[in-house]
Amino acid sequence: MITSVTETDATTADQNANADDVIIEDALKTERAVELDELPEDRYLNRELSWLDFNNRVLQLAENTELPLLERAKFLAIFASNLDEFFMVRVAGLKRRDEMGLSVRSADGLSPREQLKRIGERTQDLSVRHARVFTDSVQPALAEAGITVVTWAELSDDERDQLSTYFHEQVFPVLTPLAVDPAHPFPFVSGLSLNLAITVRQPEDGTQHFARIKVPDNVDRFIKLQGSQREDGHHNERFLPMEELIAAFGPQLFPGMEIVEQHAFRITRNADMEVAEDRDEDLLQALERELARRRFGKPVRLEVADDMTENVLELLLRELDVDADDVIQVPGLLDLTSLWQVYGVDRPKLKDRPFVPSTPAVFSESAKSLWRNLREGDLLLHHPYDSFSTTVQRFIETAAADPNVLAIKQTLYRTSGDSPIVNALIDAAASGKQVVALVELKARFDEQANIKWARKLERAGVHVVYGLIGLKTHCKTALVVRREGSAIRRYCHIGTGNYNPKTARLYEDVGILTASHEIGADLTDLFNTLTGYSRKDSYRNLLVAPQGIRRGILERIDREIEAAGRGEDARIRMKMNSLVDEQVIDGLYRASQAGVRVEVVVRGICALLPGNPEFSENITVRSILGQFLEHSRIIHFNAIDEFWIGSADMMHRNLDRRVEVLAQVEDPRLTAQLDEVFSSAMDPSTRCWELGPDGGWTASPGAGEPSFDHQVKMMERRRH
Template identity: 75%
Template structure:
């Protein structure tokens, strides 16, 4: 990239923020926006033009993160919970750029003309993303500066600058800098003898301009803020009480001591910046003989991915910004200028302050009644022989249900084999420890570890090797597919017979996230489910290509087709006059056009369709002639809504599983949906829908134009998650 002329950089940035005219002489071609396309096209109904049937998935995701930001803006929430949502928003946006924006950039730069379902080219999507992302990123920064930070200060939890410190505090922190920080810093100069240093993705850096006192010449240097220490330094000020806390950003501490890094030079300017790089990669599974080694090679390359975003302080000089753009090879459209701190994911450290009054009251998951302690202890296996059990996390304890099931299987001398899929698990996983114990006890143990689980690859490679060393049969799934299903099969000898016990869930085998994510799971000894899981594991570990199952739908062959068949079944039954015809769907995302089109057909036939989606939704509800019988709502709260549940009213079928309604889940992953058949369990699943869809439940409702509106409109209403916590607390008392 050439050196931008003075004025070009920020002029370009202003254009992307809404101005319609690019400066004369600018070499950059203005992309045609969707606004331009809409202005040049005659109005048409959504049923006439296929691209008008869908909302853009990337913009829908940004809308989801905007809803997360609304939680941070909600003054009815405890203060530290609002800070937590600011941190979540920041981490979410980082990943969006590393994966989704990176993928669009790759397509745009290689000239791929593949358009999204709503008719946009990669370049058009990137322009719209830049506008929307910049808007919500600045709003995010202002929520912290104008609302959360002043309230933290008022609560004696301060994020302060060096200028706020008294002499005593400065003296103590200067000693801390000299002893703990200075030795690990490496200022890197930029001149003909020192090329611009590589800046790793997501690292926080100081761009520094210094002036030679003798010659007057100015020089640039980069100082990386250490990423292996806490972002904030705790500051003790005077007679501070234990309830008080003050935090100094590490970059402020370094900036205050730049003279120690550049002795004899005058510091002219120092500003923070942060770059985001493409973290997506592909492994050619057909060419690489050892998938594990190939993946490790690609992980090592991830930090060298091409840049997709540059965040800078909004007071950075034009000259410094131009240098960063040139040396980092960043497009001016990919710059986000922000006031205050960069990377507010650091607020997790602030959230860790021990101030219970400023957080949600803790909720302790309750043991499911089926597994509750009795005078005569009963094993999980004895319980499941009496009937299926549906667990709803985090309200029902994971550790006393699913984890106990696997641990008892590992310890039970009658258990012959355990087969399990592992997509993501915790760092000190009791699940993995139980599988190791089972293998050491001589049981046959098979673990399918998905080493391609994005951003958990390194951890899963470690677990795979640990399991192999313990004698567990470790497999990595099928070539070209990620194994995302959540399944466990236990084979037990009972007298002269063999009985199979199963767990199929919507969430990972991770005890930590099971306390934060809302999920459901089925524990069963039903012979047809056991036979299905046996066939599934044979497919995953061998060369079976079985596509038909008894009570399972399995992607990539059967989930989409099975769901569409059942939607069409509701249409047929509605046309015969069945008043129970209705489709209910709860998922993280709804993007797949074939599923959406089936839901549109249901709506056009008069079948009510009710959707609860946490994140992305490409379906347009409420469009006359297309989707007037479809409603879409989103629920966000203290727990991450993660369960996938489907209900088909006239057919009286309920399904749960791991699959979202997305291309990657339905075409490029092994996913499992299981039918829940026992009436007492389907009543529980219906209760989840009834609560989520209650008009009095606080949520966001999607309109036909793609806007999300809070409901009820008065800001009041019932908290869906609080209702389940209240039920469990009442049952436990």
């Protein structure tokens, strides 16, 4: 399942860098370690347009009539949520750069203004198509299945009477019509809120006035109506949009006035924050101050119903200080993120078949057996096919309850609202263990939740740290220190996904549990760096950003190139969310020119241009989207026989401005499992999108050709 970035990850907040990132990233091009004068300047794809291509692939899933109907509605919601965050962060950053007059161009040579123009054109087309998919395809199909989104005009008299009572008792008291006139300035409109722009007229002299009503965002967007019983045992589900109800009772909100017109609109604001990290200021307090400012960010997009009159639109543009180029006209309902509510309807036959994750045998035994089994050999976990709650979560809970465990150290980037991981750390501290939690306060859109967890952990006696000044701590690591007789042994977890049991049911990730002495020593050094003043930049079995990952990847690419020169089977396989870093891309181009096969599976952004006879003939790129969000980062260097997993995508922010960890997986049993993931994902019959030398994505295999679903294949192996 592709998930909304707002619930992560937002799912994608990890897809976006902050506003400063879009300034810094292109400047880094001038510092590339690899000079490739023989390569053309136009060897990169634009990262912003590539992201829009990714969201277009999400939209294609919503268009796919072979998918279960409610899954199609879900993908419409995901598309909308993704686009919201894209504007709040990426577009906001480009606008800021353009307004500051910065002339630094993107890797593909476009100025900020040129990128904004192309983004605007592409977004308008995608937004209209998105709306049409709902109104022309998904909505009628839902109605046939007994799930109907209705208008006020389609309601019966009895339903209107019932809704009248509901409106006057539950809705009317919280509405605040705000007039706009010399005595009433235009009200502040919060980001992502749904609003009604209403024109009223005085009957006596015909004078017209403008008013704005905010649709309440603390109640469900869709009002659920009573439905009749169906033959299949389910009820017909009927939903009325809240703005329809408010519009129907407009005369009661403006008694004595005539309603001339009313139209929905929605504003998107710059949600980026600038936290000046000062050694003399509490980071938590500084972040809280910036969070309070976020809602007042500058507008970056105005979505309006396509029936809005020119006069009302001009008024909104003027009062909201929005450029005409930033207007997106949408046919039908605005804000289809609310389709998550419709997806919540209990209709299993209209959704993907439920999948029950498996639990490895090592976790079905006693706690003592867990430690013994990990001493005997490493364990690779592949979520959501392997349960997170009965493996990683149980690993932390077992450590918290074990009297022989002396210390637990863990990084927390994003976690769930009722996190059992956090509760286990609190229990461990209460039992006298030394517990260190590195809480990343700057995890985008999870800042408030992480502030809450940080305070709760501190009150429980956990040593809470916020990482290194100027860097986000994005690595996914846990270290357990246990006394065993007269010896001290360390048990470790390193993963590609967050310690979040909820998203772990939706995100595809891998992780390793190990009692390796070397990895234990590496994590000890890493936590000492994160909590103290150590500046260690080399490790035994880890690559750690910002110093080590890019350098380590490029070194290994060079070793594959050398192997190819000796006639060996040189091949590089990479699976990740995004591939943007120019130095890594140029390294892969060099590998291709040297005859190394390069196979990339990327979920989202890809700035690499494959299949070009001059520099990337031996490179293929594909993207897999499906029931789960492909989130793992895995790299394989075939000739030197190395597999790596970790938290880092090949992006500037990950490699230069975050603490990231890649761990080498050496056990042949585990590398065989990783090889199986690659083999399935890269099988010619796997349903995917392939990136062509023209920069376009094409669905593969073609119509009529045999194909299979990679994720279904992974699930079936667990079921058997």
